[in-house]
Amino acid sequence: xxxxxxxxxxxxxxxxEKGFEGTSVRDIAKAAGVNLAMISYYFGSKEMLxxxxxxxxxxxxxxxxxxxxxxxxxQIEKVERIIDSYVERMFxxxxxxxxxxxxxxxYQRPQMHDAITEILLRNVxxxxxxxxxxxxxxEFKEVDTQLTIATLIGTINHxxxxxxxxxxxxxxxxxxxxxxxxKLKERVSEHLKQLMRSHLLxxxxx
Amino acid sequence: xxxxxxxxxxxxxxxxEKGFEGTSVRDIAKAAGVNLAMISYYFGSKEMLxxxxxxxxxxxxxxxxxxxxxxxxxQIEKVERIIDSYVERMFxxxxxxxxxxxxxxxYQRPQMHDAITEILLRNVxxxxxxxxxxxxxxEFKEVDTQLTIATLIGTINHxxxxxxxxxxxxxxxxxxxxxxxxKLKERVSEHLKQLMRSHLLxxxxx
DNA sequence: ATAAATTAATTAAACGTTTGTTTAATTTCA
DNA sequence: TGAAATTAAACAAACGTTTAATTAATTTAT
Numbered sequence: 001x002x003x004x005x006x007x008x009x010x011x012x013x014x015x016x017e018k019g020f021e022g023t024s025v026r027d028i029a030k031a032a033g034v035n036l037a038m039i040s041y042y043f044g045s046k047e048m049l050x051x052x053x054x055x056x057x058x059x060x061x062x063x064x065x066x067x068x069x070x071x072x073x074x075q076i077e078k079v080e081r082i083i084d085s086y087v088e089r090m091f092x093x094x095x096x097x098x099x100x101x102x103x104x105x106x107y108q109r110p111q112m113h114d115a116i117t118e119i120l121l122r123n124v125x126x127x128x129x130x131x132x133x134x135x136x137x138x139e140f141k142e143v144d145t146q147l148t149i150a151t152l153i154g155t156i157n158h159x160x161x162x163x164x165x166x167x168x169x170x171x172x173x174x175x176x177x178x179x180x181x182x183k184l185k186e187r188v189s190e191h192l193k194q195l196m197r198s199h200l201l202x203x204x205x206x
Numbered sequence: 207x208x209x210x211x212x213x214x215x216x217x218x219x220x221x222x223e224k225g226f227e228g229t230s231v232r233d234i235a236k237a238a239g240v241n242l243a244m245i246s247y248y249f250g251s252k253e254m255l256x257x258x259x260x261x262x263x264x265x266x267x268x269x270x271x272x273x274x275x276x277x278x279x280x281q282i283e284k285v286e287r288i289i290d291s292y293v294e295r296m297f298x299x300x301x302x303x304x305x306x307x308x309x310x311x312x313y314q315r316p317q318m319h320d321a322i323t324e325i326l327l328r329n330v331x332x333x334x335x336x337x338x339x340x341x342x343x344x345e346f347k348e349v350d351t352q353l354t355i356a357t358l359i360g361t362i363n364h365x366x367x368x369x370x371x372x373x374x375x376x377x378x379x380x381x382x383x384x385x386x387x388x389k390l391k392e393r394v395s396e397h398l399k400q401l402m403r404s405h406l407l408x409x410x411x412x
Numbered sequence: 413a414t415a416a417a418t419t420a421a422t423t424a425a426a427c428g429t430t431t432g433t434t435t436a437a438t439t440t441c442a
Numbered sequence: 443t444g445a446a447a448t449t450a451a452a453c454a455a456a457c458g459t460t461t462a463a464t465t466a467a468t469t470t471a472t
Contacts, residue, residue: 003421019312021227025458035423040459098311104368105304106225117371124375146376147361147397154364155357162310165323169330170352191353198404209447231432241449246433 004042006032011053016095019102020050020109051112054103057096058119061089065126075134076201082127083192087156087185094160094179101157124149131200140200148199155192159184210248212238217259222301225308226256257318260309263302264325267295271332281340282407288333289398293362293391300366300385307363330355337406346406354405361398365390 001009010032014023025046029036043049063085068078090097100116107113127149134140159166159178166178178184207215216238220229231252235242249255269291274284296303306322313319333355340346365372365384372384384390 017312018314019225019227019308021225022312022314024456026456035421036458037424037460038422041421046458101367102225102308102311104371105308106223106228107368107370108224108228113368113370117368117374120371121374143400144393144397147365147394148401150364150375151357151361151397151401154360154362155353156360158356158360158363159353161307162313162319162323164313164319165310165326168323168327169356187350188353191350191357194349195354195357195401195405199401230430232430241447242432243434243450244448247447252432 003032003034003038007034007039007042007049008053008056011049012057012099013095015050015053016099019099025049047109050109051115054099054112054115054119057093061093061096063089063123065123065130069126069130075130075137075139076197078130079127079134079196079200080193082123082130083152083196084189086152087189087192090156090160091179091185091188097157097160101161120153127152134200138202141202143199148196152192152196155195156188159188209238209240209244213240213245213248213255214259214262217255218263218305219301221256221259222305225305226314231255253315256315257321260305260318260321260325263299267299267302269295269329271329271336275332275336281336281343281345282403284336285333285340285402285406286399288329288336289358289402290395292358293395293398296362296366297385297391297394303363303366307367326359333358340406344408347408349405354402358398358402361401362394365394 007028011023011028014028014031017023018027025039026036028049029039039046039049043052065078065082065085068081071078100120103109103112104116104120128145131140131143131145131148135142135145159169163178166172167174167176170176170178170184172178213234217229217234220234220237223229224233231245232242234255235245245252245255249258271284271288271291274287277284306326309315309318310322310326334351337346337349337351337354341348341351365375369384372378373380373382376382376384376390378384
């Protein structure tokens with residue numbers, strides 16, 4: 001791996017763990033095993049490195065649901081596939097999601113804030129359309145579409161905020177790593193699907 | 207208000223807005239209109255001031271559900287009252303919740319991390335008991351209790367992460383302040399109650 | 413093909429600020 | 443008069459960034 005990539009992946013890790021202000025460029029240089037000046041040389045500044053990190057990572061985890069929305073399967077199945085996709089993506093990149101949500105809650109760097117909002121709300125229009133179609137066709141109840149999306153993302157997010165809090169919430173011991181547990185991923189998917197079936201479907205037998 | 211209290215309330219505001227590392231003691235002193243040295247004089251250090259902030263605020267927003275749990279009303283009504291209480295509390299102190307969740311996602315100060323985990327999970331045992339009672343008595347379906355709690359808290363939390371993101375999610379303009387909107391509070395309460403009735407109740411007619 | 417010239421990559425050191433904290437002197441108030 | 447409160451100034455350490463010098467790689471010219 002070339003030094004530029006090493007810096008980038010080290011920065012993702014450290015910004016995710018310690019936050020932007022909590023991570024110094026010297027921390028990054030040391031952990032990446034490169035000279036301090038290489039960061040300015042390649043990225044210009046700490047803030048521009050941060051922007052590169054967000055841009056790089058967000059494009060790598062991009063998922064598009066446009067095709068799914070157009071397909072002719074029942075809307076509830078579309079919702080279930082979106083749940084699987086979100087759970088998979090967020091559990092695979094917990095540190096990056098820490099970074100995104102922390103930056104959102106700060107509002108220290110307005111343009112970064114807007115960029116992150118865009119990343120997180122990328123698929124909201126599509127999902128809104130799916131739920132609305134379900135309502136219009138009589139498949140779904142007349143729920144609060146926007147808050148339903150908040151429930152989907154918020155549930156997953158809350159479990160990812162902190163390893164130790166997740167462990168305590170689930171009454172697990174220290175051997176249990178929530179972020180790599182395949183069982184937990186499946187459990188969250190199953191919970192959300194069941195929740196959404198009860199919440200959305202008119203004739204639900206569960 | 208005496209200088210000690212002024213420092214404390216200013217610190218809550220600034221730590222909430224800019225984070226711990228993002229706030230300097232000079233920022234706090236200047237905003238509070240006191241001399242820089244007063245912070246060390248009253249609180250010892252920046253970190254001890256932070257601990258005071260968390261301790262002070264968390265005790266002031268403490269709610270105990272022990273009595274509610276023991277009362278003889280239907281379990282679903284207990285759940286609904288807890289929803290109202292959580293929504294009210296979190297929407298009234300959005301900055302403090304920013305602070306708590308940001309600190310949780312960082313794990314920079316382990317003992318602070320544990321203290322915050324304790325604050326956030328304070329009522330989890332009680333709520334777990336309520337849902338479990340509902341399941342045992344046949345009032346509730348056999349849901350995933352722990353993840354149901356994650357859904358409750360996570361939904362509210364997701365809306366509080368960022369003013370601007372909440373506005374975009376709800377398609378509101380800049381005049382709309384999510385954190386002070388009475389309508390949004392009621393809307394979130396209503397959404398969560400409806401969600402929980404569908405999710406929990408065996409014989410739900412909605 | 414090889415030597416010279418040019419560009420790119422990498423380094424250690426230093427820059428000026430800002431950081432949290434402490435000092436010692438002064439003011440306030442009981 | 444004496445303890446508590448408040449101040450301006452200074453402290454060393456850490457910060458992001460820049461500099462100028464050196465090494466490595468690539469291009470050009472012969």
